[in-house]
Amino acid sequence: MKFRVAMDSAGELQEAFKGKDEYRIVPLTLMIGDEEIIDDGTINQKVLIKKIADSPTCAKTACPSPEAYFREYDCGAEHVYGVTISAELSGSFQSAVIARDMYLDKYPDAKIHVFNSRSTSVGETMIVHMITQMEAEGVPFEEIVETIEAWNDEKLTYFTLDNLETLRKNGRLSRLKALAATVLKIKPICIGNHEGIIEQIDQARGSNKALIKMVDHIVEGTADPEKKLLGISHCNCYERAVMVRDAILKRMHVKEVILQETGGLSTVYANDGGIIVVI
Known part of the structure; x- marks a missing residue:
């Protein structure tokens, strides 16, 4: 496999990418009242909105573990990318970075990079979109990382x-x-x-x-x-x-x-x- 993207569930995967082996969602956990929901993309949006409205307390979230990221990184891909919600909003980026270090311990010559989107939702989607386009064009790994990080520095x-x-x-x-x-x-x-x-x-x-x-x-x-x-x-x-x-x-x-x-x-x-x- 040429590449693998592991994006946390704060981002949304485009329909064309769903079910393809190159893409994995690493779920956060949603806590609404006494209910814990694994945010794996299966919950209906309108059902979730009602649960949020009905709960007297604020919904809380828990970030994925480093092990959850590592499982998705460790797939034999030539290039591996992590994509996370802003590090200012969640510990997801830190987990993804710890998993990257675990991966490099196992595969010292691996090409792996974690993007802190400094955003959420479609901000992460856009990074995955750009990775996909450049991988399809045969852009070298280092240039993909440099190009997206430059974009990330400018976007709002x-x-x-x-x-x-x-x-x-x-x-x-x-x-x-x-x-x-x-x-x-x-x-x-x-x-x-x-x-x-x-x-x-x-x-x-x-x-x-x-x-x-x-x-x-x-x-x-x-x-x-x-x-x-x-x-x-x-x-x-x-x-x-x-x-x-x-x-x-x-x-x-x-x-x-x-x-x-x-x-x-x-x-x-x-x-x-x-x-x-x-x-």
Whole structure:
């Protein structure tokens, strides 16, 4: 096998890659109330959204073990890649790196690299997409790593949340502020910056105004868009995701677009109506 990608379940695998031996999802564990769910891609998004809404406590997550990554690395592939959620948000990257070191202990000459996406969801999907394209073109391993890490240094993750209950439940937003935001329909607009740290950059009253403002920030913050890959993921709001895509494309041309539904972990944090954009 030419290559193997082991991506944690914070990212979403494109439909064309599912079931192929080159791709493996390393699941995180979701804890919603008293229930533990292995985030292996089998849970229905709408069922998960209902479980989150019905739980009085905030959903929690646990990262994969190094052994879980090692099992997927150890497959005889010429090139091995790990892809994880931002190291600022989870211990998944650290587990993937420990597994990389275990792999190199066993195979000292192996070609293996772990990408800290400094993002989540479609941000990871995009890395897998680029790996696949360059492997198909016969690009050398070292050049693939260098190219994607350079892209990773420049890209930004934008998102807006329609439902603030997760922020209230995990204590990042007080009950009073959450109530006020709900009554006034205030929606935060945030970025995952170049270090993978989440920052609020704006807010708006109403979901549509928030999406318009987010598009403004995306267009104003993107240089040379015709060279860029645009990624969009959504939590149970396909029509709004298409609206965001079309609004961006009316104002700038991009190289390619990936549009995905959020998987388990990203659904937990984006919640119903959340939109994530990476460029």
